[in-house]
Amino acid sequence: MLLFEKRETVSTKLKAAIPLVSVFLGLVTGAIAIxxxxxxxIIVYQALVKGAFGSVYTxxxxxxxxxxxxxxxxxxxxxxxxxxxxxxxxxxxxxxxIFGSFFALNMPATMSRPxxxxxxxxxxxxxxxxxxxxPAALKAFWEVNEVITTLLLNYVALYILKxxxxxxxxxxxxxxxxxxxxFELNAQLPRLLPRTRIHFGIILGIIAVIIVYIIIKKTKFxxxxxxxxxxxxxxxxxxxxxxxxxFIAMAISGGLAGLAGLAQLSGVIHxxxxxxxxxxxxxxxxxxxxxxxxPIIAMLISVAFGGLEAGGYQIQMxxxxxxxxxxxxxxxxxxxxxxxxxxxxxxxxxxxxxx
Amino acid sequence: MDEIIVQAKGIxxxxxxxxxxxxxxxxxxxxxxxxxxxxxxxxxxxxxxxxDGIYHPDEGExxxxxxKVHIQNPFDAMANSIGMIHQHFMLVDTLTVLENxxxxxxxxxxxxxxxxxxxxxxxxxxxxxxxxxxxxxxWQLSVGEQQRVEIIKTLFRKAEILILDEPTAVLTPQESEDxxxxxxxxxxxxxxxxxxxHKLDEVMEISDRITVLRKGKVVGTVHKKDVTKGYLAxxxxxxxxxxxxxxxPLKRRGEVLKVKELEAYNDKGFKALKKISxxxxxxxxxxxxxxxGNGQKILAQTITGLRRATRGKTILxxxxxxxxxxxxxxxxxxxxxxxxxxxxxLIPNLDTxxxxxxxxxxxxxxxxRNFIDHQKAAEYAKSLIRKFNIMVPRIDAPVKLLxxxxxxxxxxxxxxxxxxxxxxxxxxxxxxxxxxxxxxRKQLLKERDNGLAVLLISEDLDEILMVSDRIGVIYEGQIxxxxxxxxxxxxxxxxxxxxxNSPKN
Numbered sequence: 001m002l003l004f005e006k007r008e009t010v011s012t013k014l015k016a017a018i019p020l021v022s023v024f025l026g027l028v029t030g031a032i033a034i035x036x037x038x039x040x041x042i043i044v045y046q047a048l049v050k051g052a053f054g055s056v057y058t059x060x061x062x063x064x065x066x067x068x069x070x071x072x073x074x075x076x077x078x079x080x081x082x083x084x085x086x087x088x089x090x091x092x093x094x095x096x097x098i099f100g101s102f103f104a105l106n107m108p109a110t111m112s113r114p115x116x117x118x119x120x121x122x123x124x125x126x127x128x129x130x131x132x133x134x135p136a137a138l139k140a141f142w143e144v145n146e147v148i149t150t151l152l153l154n155y156v157a158l159y160i161l162k163x164x165x166x167x168x169x170x171x172x173x174x175x176x177x178x179x180x181x182x183f184e185l186n187a188q189l190p191r192l193l194p195r196t197r198i199h200f201g202i203i204l205g206i207i208a209v210i211i212v213y214i215i216i217k218k219t220k221f222x223x224x225x226x227x228x229x230x231x232x233x234x235x236x237x238x239x240x241x242x243x244x245x246x247f248i249a250m251a252i253s254g255g256l257a258g259l260a261g262l263a264q265l266s267g268v269i270h271x272x273x274x275x276x277x278x279x280x281x282x283x284x285x286x287x288x289x290x291x292x293x294x295p296i297i298a299m300l301i302s303v304a305f306g307g308l309e310a311g312g313y314q315i316q317m318x319x320x321x322x323x324x325x326x327x328x329x330x331x332x333x334x335x336x337x338x339x340x341x342x343x344x345x346x347x348x349x350x351x352x353x354x355x
Numbered sequence: 356m357d358e359i360i361v362q363a364k365g366i367x368x369x370x371x372x373x374x375x376x377x378x379x380x381x382x383x384x385x386x387x388x389x390x391x392x393x394x395x396x397x398x399x400x401x402x403x404x405x406x407d408g409i410y411h412p413d414e415g416e417x418x419x420x421x422x423k424v425h426i427q428n429p430f431d432a433m434a435n436s437i438g439m440i441h442q443h444f445m446l447v448d449t450l451t452v453l454e455n456x457x458x459x460x461x462x463x464x465x466x467x468x469x470x471x472x473x474x475x476x477x478x479x480x481x482x483x484x485x486x487x488x489x490x491x492x493x494w495q496l497s498v499g500e501q502q503r504v505e506i507i508k509t510l511f512r513k514a515e516i517l518i519l520d521e522p523t524a525v526l527t528p529q530e531s532e533d534x535x536x537x538x539x540x541x542x543x544x545x546x547x548x549x550x551x552x553h554k555l556d557e558v559m560e561i562s563d564r565i566t567v568l569r570k571g572k573v574v575g576t577v578h579k580k581d582v583t584k585g586y587l588a589x590x591x592x593x594x595x596x597x598x599x600x601x602x603x604p605l606k607r608r609g610e611v612l613k614v615k616e617l618e619a620y621n622d623k624g625f626k627a628l629k630k631i632s633x634x635x636x637x638x639x640x641x642x643x644x645x646x647x648g649n650g651q652k653i654l655a656q657t658i659t660g661l662r663r664a665t666r667g668k669t670i671l672x673x674x675x676x677x678x679x680x681x682x683x684x685x686x687x688x689x690x691x692x693x694x695x696x697x698x699x700x701l702i703p704n705l706d707t708x709x710x711x712x713x714x715x716x717x718x719x720x721x722x723x724r725n726f727i728d729h730q731k732a733a734e735y736a737k738s739l740i741r742k743f744n745i746m747v748p749r750i751d752a753p754v755k756l757l758x759x760x761x762x763x764x765x766x767x768x769x770x771x772x773x774x775x776x777x778x779x780x781x782x783x784x785x786x787x788x789x790x791x792x793x794x795x796r797k798q799l800l801k802e803r804d805n806g807l808a809v810l811l812i813s814e815d816l817d818e819i820l821m822v823s824d825r826i827g828v829i830y831e832g833q834i835x836x837x838x839x840x841x842x843x844x845x846x847x848x849x850x851x852x853x854x855x856n857s858p859k860n
Contacts, residue, residue: 004428005411011371220717220725227713231702236661237693238713239682 005347015344019290022340026333033328037321044315044325051314052307058314060196064268066299066306068093068260068277070205072284073291073298074212075256080293081216082249083229088135088150089257089281091157092128096258097265098161099127101272104187104265105169105180113186120187120262121204128258129251131157136250140243158278165274180272189267199267201260205299208256212295215252225249257281290337305330358385359421360547361406361437361516366415368401373748375401377571378415383516388538388548390558392591393568394788396758399551400442402568403518406549407439408432419516430461438509439518444501446493452476452504453489456511472511479510483537499530506537517541518549523557524786535561553591553788555584567591592790600796603804605824608637611808612658612689612777617667619657627653629832630667635777640799640809642823643834644816646852650832651812652694655781658810659691660684672776685714688776692766692783694812696759700766703755707747710754710765711736714773743768743798760791767798778802781812796822816848830854
């Protein structure tokens with residue numbers, strides 16, 4: 001019989017063991033799904049790992065997919081630590097991309113590259129931050145539930161993007177496709193390694209992670225948002241300015257999502273279009289959560305998720321299993337990871353019925 | 356009568372870093388009320404949670420009616436006719452009494468026989484004069500009634516052994532009396548009761564036998580008729596306990612706080628303070644006595660800036676602090692021990708250090724140019740821990756793991772360390788055991804002797820009478836009368852608390 005007993009504290013060993021075992025069980029479950037496609041799961045997993053980490057090129061693709069996740073999850077961690085449920089990284093990502101694109105598309109091609117890149121990065125950050133400040137203001141002044149506002153603003157952002165792409169920003173030479181003019185070279189983030197798509201965004205990501213880490217661990221602001229997140233009434237009692245902190249946290253959170261959107265355009269896609277992968281905004285929520293809101297761990301998890309994505313493309317091509325299989329594996333792993341959380345709260349004992 | 360119905364032998368339970376139960380022997384005879392007495396953290400609740408199957412013992416055996424049992428979960432406990440009534444009720448607020456009783460009943464499948472259950476509830480209710488309508492929603496009931504629903508739940512499941520975990524902590528004196536009547540009637544019906552408490556008066560009133568626990572060990576089991584309150588207190592705390600405190604003569608200084616015709620509204624939009632006026636002087640404790648809900652909480656919130664005053668003034672040392680922000684007011688020297696330490700005063704999931712610096716985190720030496728020096732913060736926390744002798748499992752353990760007394764000590768230590776001019780303490784000893792209560796009261800007196808102005812708001816009249824120099828009786832948001840302690844008579848204050856007497860003119 002299974003017995004559940006409450007536990008008050010969790011040892012570090014267990015904290016590390018739970019996710020490892022969860023991932024393993026998730027992979028086993030994924031293997032069962034793979035069997036249904038009449039393929040050998042071991043071969044698929046081998047190909048997946050090879051496709052994600054096997055060569056310089058595949059690993060570079062893994063990192064390319066990880067960049068937006070690193071940036072977004074670092075920002076989300078700031079908001080989540082304050083118990084502000086920013087589900088709107090999707091929209092902030094889009095608006096950041098639009099703001100950055102405005103300068104990328106309208107500044108002269110002769111402008112100095114570092115200057116223009118600085119401008120578009122700042123604009124991307126600013127766009128995401130402004131989009132994040134809307135739910136912040138609604139929450140701070142009228143106590144409107146941020147889950148709903150951030151989520152709904154995602155659709156608003158998407159339709160703004162669609163309007164621009166079908167309307168004023170469409171490239172007249174795109175034969176009717178909803179694409180902007182391509183970015184000139186001076187609006188493209190530099191690539192770091194020849195023959196790969198790893199771009200300067202990864203450096204921005206690492207800087208963001210370090211800054212967020214310092215902010216939450218070392219600064220007064222980091223302490224204040226934790227107090228607000230854990231106990232708002234205690235925060236008020238201590239005289240912490242809750243409104244100000246919500247604004248700052250959401251500016252950082254939205255800003256980094258916006259920067260991620262811009263970096264994806266300027267580093268990978270090189271034009272504005274409708275499909276710019278804002279779904280990273282949702283994946284990053286899971287990343288932040290699995291990392292227990294620690295930005296450094298979130299960076300590592302981002303790479304793992306990036307690997308799943310890059311490896312997924314590879315197995316689709318190499319073994320011809322459907323891409324849906326990757327989603328299935330990902331979901332199975334997530335399922336076990338989230339289920340494993342219960343072990344942090346309860347001790348589970350197996351006991352034979354003695355009675 | 357002497358049949359032993361529950362016997363626990365050598366029960367031992369470890370929690371990380373704590374030995375909560377250390378080879379505890381305990382027995383309950385049929386038809387008795389056996390009290391488990393002990394300070395917070397003595398291991399009473401752990402032992403009872405083991406009987407109820409929520410925790411499992413690391414060592415030891417349990418016998419029920421002479422038969423060895425392994426209680427795996429509350430269902431097993433129920434099957435062994437043990438029913439536990441927790442301090443925090445296990446009821447679903449939005450459901451009816453009937454639905455709460457039916458929850459988890461093994462006899463019911465997909466279809467719930469409401470008629471039959473309702474009939475049985477009414478039978479139980481009538482038998483014990485509970486006066487509970489099975490179709491009332493839980494949230495519509497008073498706390499005392501909710502507790503009766505919990506009792507119905509256990510009786511419905513044919514419990515023979517009832518465990519009540521600090522049942523009076525949430526009740527008014529009148530409701531407690533009613534509960535005791537019910538318990539006595541249950542005894543007559545042949546039930547056996549384990550009663551957990553640290554309130555000596557009620558323990559002496561209701562128990563047959565008393566087992567005293569201290570630090571996870573049994574100190575002894577005694578018959579009530581053989582002991583006195585003082586003796587029990589000594590067993591429980593391990594030393595003599597003073598039921599009255601020594602007070603130095605009053606050395607009153609200048610006026611520190613002046614509240615002038617202050618008005619404020621409560622959350623429901625009703626005027627909770629009605630032109631309330633009084634003053635507190637340095638070196639005195641000004642006690643505010645009153646029945647719960649007469650504006651005490653609102654008063655403290657309004658003075659500390661957590662609630663807007665709609666009229667009137669609060670003046671601190673000649674400076675107007677009306678409607679200033681909480682931070683400004685705190686910086687001017689007003690510190691505050693709120694009534695609900697886990698909801699307002701502390702952050703349960705953060706550690707001792709993070710809680711200790713809640714007032715001082717944004718100043719040097721803890722913060723320099725927006726960066727927190729964690730080493731300085733930890734030193735600061737340790738200095739508070741040393742000065743107030745606070746017991747913490749580890750300095751980085753969340754404060755929710757501290758006992759109530761130690762939480763309150765931490766809160767008091769933090770507020771006093773700010774060297775305030777005025778200290779507002781609301782129910783500072785509520786829910787604390789004898790030792791911690793005495794400690795907190797002594798600290799308040801010590802600060803008074805150092806010249807601090809103390810505004811003590813408490814619903815415990817004994818506490819007010821024990822430490823105050825002057826007593827203001829609050830009724831419906833007004834001070835009925837201010838009485839010097841030498842002239843204070845319990846009866847007179849009781850009448851004023853009930854609103855008898857014209858407001859002072």
